Amino acid sequence: MTALLTVKDLTTGYRHIRVLHEVSFTVEQGGITAIIGPNGHGKSTLLRALSGLLPAWSGEIAFDGAVVAQGAPGRARAGLVLVPQGDQLFAGMTVEENLMMGGYVRQDMTEIRATLAEIFELFPRLKERRAQRASSLSGGERRMVGIGRGLMAKAKLMMIDEPSLGLAPLIIEQIYQALAELAARGQSILVVEENPGRVAKVATAFHLMDGGRFAWSGSSADLKQSGHILKTYLGGH
């Protein structure tokens, strides 16, 4: 396995408040990597910095063997795609238009149509609702559109911010089954979750974020071994 994403000493924040402190880590090609930890400790900030929405104060980000471009559009074109927290769908567009916007970075219409068909296969609900406005969807359906929009970009690494946020347990299960299926097909995924409960079953590498730093990193086997560490940070599970 080769490193797809290499982050070195990344520091950033909002205005004068530093949120991330020299964060370094790598994401390997293939599989699901999870960043877990309590809320308000910089997980979403890290994804925003990686996506280019939030400029880095210092540090280096290398993706797919090259230094990343400045700004979100360039990184999306490079295949580093963020599915933002709370979906951020285009509310006035239909499901299909939302998905087509996801494919904005690609040119070949036949290939884009093929990806669209794959997404409808993965989430049959979206096919039924393809002509419906995004604003009229349920929370679970919105999440599916959000993830589908990320897939349309043919991301080399898809970053998903809290895929379980605000959803019922049954829907969370469906979303994670879809993510596991995508990973099995070779899609590299980076997931941020507050609660490691569900993501622990599918992810292969874990990073625990605390106070803008990684407090612990390891594989799924390590995670089982060091349950007590997690208990300190997350209280339970």
Next chain:
Amino acid sequence: MQAVLQILITGLTLGAMYALASVGLALTYGTMRMFNMAHGVFMTVGAYATYMAGSLWGLPLPLAFLFGLAAGGLIGAVMHLLVVRFMLDTEGFEVNIIVATAGVAILLQDLLLKYYGAYPFRQPAQIEGVFRIGDIAVTYQSVGILVLAATLIGGIAWLLTHTRFGLAIRATAMNREAALLMGVEAGRTYLQVLIIAGVLAAAAGILISSLATLSPDMGANPLLRAFVICVVAGLGSVTGAGIAALALGLCEAAIQYYLGVRYGFPVMLLLVIIVLIWRPAGLFGQQEVVRS
């Protein structure tokens, strides 16, 4: 029957011009959160460019019309590249841009005044002739205005809904950050929006001046009406602005017919106030929801 037909023809002609004047303004506000005070002067620039091409250079009418549209698009692009670009994403943008574009408007208007003087030139874009439906006299001019406005607005609507770049413009309007994440370069989208707005405004200016005369401050009144229409429709709603423009045009024509021309605009404003008391966010606007 005769009254209805008369009101319909006058109202639709008025409404078509209002729609041309306000759709660009709504699109600019909807995508960039920018109220463009120079939108009225874009109309004036388009009208003078057509006058220059048609009357001074003697170009054929369709070419002069296209030249006017191009001038409107160009002025929109230049304003974006020289002014707006540097103010985007700065603090207080929504207020500062009103002042900045008002400055651009005053500058352009004074340049036109210096170059052409205040003499009320006649717009060469005229189609002579009248035909009759029953007892009603219909000028070919108003038919021309209706056809041109419908073609232009229909064309823009098609661009916005059926092309990649139109989809990107709508996406930026609905959720700028998500559009950036999809790979849309917001700067380029904003440039395209101001070009489209400039072209539509120029078309409105040419048509309006064809019914009246040219003057450097001819854009002020249509800008006010376009602003009123956008507020009634709900700021930023493009389809809403088109519908509200037609509705207000018809209302104004009816009021003018029954009460007299001078009551047209005041009564229309009264209607607007009533609408806004009933629906503060406008007819097609959504109450903004602030999320944490």
